[in-house]
Amino acid sequence: MTARPETVRVAGGQGFWGDWLEAPYRQVTGGPVDYLMMDYLAEVTMSILQKQKSRDAKRGYATDFVTQMERILPTVVARGIKVTANAGGVNPRACANAVADVARKLGFGGKLTIGIVTGDDLLGRLDGLLARGHDLKNLDTGRPLKDVRDRVLSANAYLGAAPVALALQRGAHVVITGRVTDTGLTLGPLMHAFGWASDAWDQIAAGTVAGHIIECGAQCSGGNCLRDWSTIPDMAHVGYPIVEARRDGTFDLVKHPGTGGRIDVASVTEQLVYEMGDPHDYITPDGVADFTTIQLKQVGKDRVQVSGIKGKPATDKLKVSIAYFYGYKAIGTLVYAWPDALAKARAADHILRQRLKDLGLNFEAIHTEFLGADATHGPIALQNVDVANIPEVQLRVGVRAREEAPVDRFTREIAPLILNGPPSVTGFAGGRPKPEEIVAYWPALIDKTMVQPTVELISA
Amino acid sequence: MRLVDLAHARSGDKGDTANIGLIALRPRDYPLLVRQVTAARVARHFKGMITGTVERFELPNLNALNFLLHGALDGGGTISLKTDAQGKVFSTALLRMEIERR
Structure with missing residues (x-):
């Protein structure tokens, strides 16, 4: 058995699918790190990937990850850095095969073991689960899943750190997962490296907090930081975060x-309080921090x-992220200029709503905002403001409906306002807005015993 | 004075709920935030912008308060028609609140 290290360095490389492409390379080349973790999965990402997979059985994962691996593999192999990523989406095996292909192309055939974590995908098992009385009630609304069963596009349980740690223990250099929690991608390496037991609740909580801090990339190292924001240096070359962890659960x-x-x-x-619920109970599959x-x-x-982090035992449930088809929406915009920009935009909104009403269109919601005035801060924003002299205002009207037809008709009611509505209007070069499909999110819980995480290894 | 002179903040979403983490710029001002920035006051501050209740949690270890604003995001996520569908700038809206220095 190899000796346990005193410290382990886990670097955050991607905070979401679409994060800075330079970050992973900078993390593995900029100084010593032991692990690189990359988070790719947001709630609706799974449904997009499921759609891709239904059209092509070889797709359904975050393709950008493979491109990133091609760039960093030479460094990763030379320095012995291990990688954990939930880039597998709904097809971790295909993602692993693509990475293996890239590794062989780079001459690392036989030198790279890839761990694959599956077992999260419940889509094919949904009817069986519902039949056995797992009603997968919506955590927010309390409605049973059967209400929207025929519109479900993807269903994935959130797996924790344990299968990630297991893959590393069995020799994986790269661990590719489906819907593993963001925090599990950091905690897994720490459990493996330090030999933390799965019921060492304080350490599990500490690794979870470490994961929470770096799971959004640079959002803990100066990005989106409000305090003294204008004095934060060299944001063009912002350093992504690294957890330097110790066996006792403290970390820098x-x-x-x-x-x-x-x-x-x-x-x-600022990052600790981001997306926080009840701070006493930050619940993950691995434990409660x-x-x-x-x-x-x-x-x-x-x-x-x-330091000081206390944990509590894990619950007997896993969260399930379900995506389902909801309906359609569209957003139309026009820009009004001084003088009385806001009054003109309000008049245009009034006219537009009257016309939609005259047409008898049925919307679930019509939502108007005046960008430049009160779009983000609502009525609070206009206290003590010289409203008549606001230089310009963008009128932004959104509609939502279960059917496409009323949304499509709405998209044809924006442009006419340019000639038959209030004056000093511009900013319509983008053309007619397009109706967009809404894929909505359905959070639920399932008994842990119903989900069996699986680890397999392939060799490049 | 305004809250922006006493605290910084970050916000995010969970479904149709926006959270605001409010952090004292100086630890000695944390008790002032606890006294004045109550859940009831925050609910009044955001009147017309949220349809649900406001919950508050205290984190004295971080000199921070966490607020949950329910029904803040027009359904939240992909359903929402709001520019700020993920509640990212509810944080600075809260910092507009007037505070009495006492």
Whole structure:
């Protein structure tokens, strides 16, 4: 048995599918790291990938990950860095095969073991589960899944860190998963490296908090940081975060030397509270972390120590993310200029709504915003503002319906306002808006015993 | 004075709920936030923008308060027709609140 390390460095490489393409390469080349974790899956991503897979059995995963691996594999192999990513989407095996192809092309045939984590995909099992009394009630509305069963596009349980750790233990250099939690991609390596037991609740919670901090990439190292934002240096070369973890569960948050951005108590705190629910119970498949126990301390430049984290036992449920077809929406915009820009935009909205009403169109919702005035901050925004002198306002009207026809008709009612509505109007070069399909999200819970995570290995 | 002079904040979403993490700029101002930025006051502040209730949680270890604003996002996620469908800038809307220095 190899000796356990004193510290382990896990680098965050992608905060979502679409994050900075330069970040993973900079993370593996900018200084020492042991693991690179990359998060690719948002809630609706799975349904898009499921659609791709239904058209082509070889698709259904985050293709950008394969491109990234091609770029970083030479460094990763040379330095012995291991990679964890939920880029497998609804087809982790196809993703692993694509990475294996790239590895062989680069001359690493026989030198790379890829771990594949599956078992999260419940789409093919839904009817069986419903028949056996798992009604997969919507966590927000309480409605049973059978209400929308015929419109379901994807259904995936959130797996935790355990199968990721197992794949690493069995020798995987790259672990590709389906719907594994963002935090599990960081906790898995730490459980493996330090030999943490799956019921060492404080350490499990600490690894989960570490994962939460780096799962959004640079959002903990200066990105989107409100405090003193204009003084955060060299954001063009922002350093993505690295967890430097110790066996006892304490860790430091750092970034590579010479990179931009900032890691301080403020930047880390902003990320800790991001998307937070009840801070006493941050629930993952692996355990429950108590965010009210987290202690932060600046211990060096761009180095924050995180300690004190307490955990509680895992629940007996897993969260299930279900995507289903909901309906259609469209958004139309026009820009009105000074003087009385807001009054003109309001008049145009009034006229548009009257015309939609006259047409007898049936919408579930019509939503109007005035960008430049109150779109983001609502009525609070216009207190103490000289409304008549706002330089310009974008009228933005959105509609939503279960059927496509009324939404399509709405898209033809925007342009006429240019000639038959209020004056000083422009900004319609984009043409008629297009009706868009809405794929909605249905969160539910399932008994853990119904989901069996599976790990397999392939060799490049 | 306004809250923006006492605190910084970040917000995000969970379904149709927006969360706002409000963090004291100076630890000594945290008790002031606890006293004045109550759930009831935040609900009044966002009147007309949310359809549900407001919950508040205290994190003295981070000098922070966490607010959950239910029914804030027109259904949330892909259903929402709002520009800020993910509640990203509810944070700075809260920072407009007037605070009494006492």
